[in-house]
Amino acid sequence: MKAPEDLHVGDYVTVLRAVYDLPSFLWCSETIGQPAEQPIRYQCIPDDSGTPLKVRAVCLPFVHVRHPCGRHETLDVRRHILGGLNKQYAQKVVRTLHRKRKRRSRKR
16 A cells, blocks of 8 residues: 555556445445445455556546546545555556557457
């Protein structure tokens, strides 16, 4: 895990966990003893965990990142637990995904 204050422009990170607050009535609150209006915090590992995201800007609690596909996104570090990635690993994955995307676009 990478502490939010240790994030810098140019770092490669990945989302290790996403945190969601869901209404407890979705979980049959009477069985878990929670009032219906109280949210339940739910953590999950995203399907694309491990995908390198390049940090473009940091203004805590927000981190602006670029995906290997070129898409940009702003992450809230209160809702996303980020992990730092080794630069060599991240660059190799980005190159591989970029080549794969180029091949797919040529086939169309």
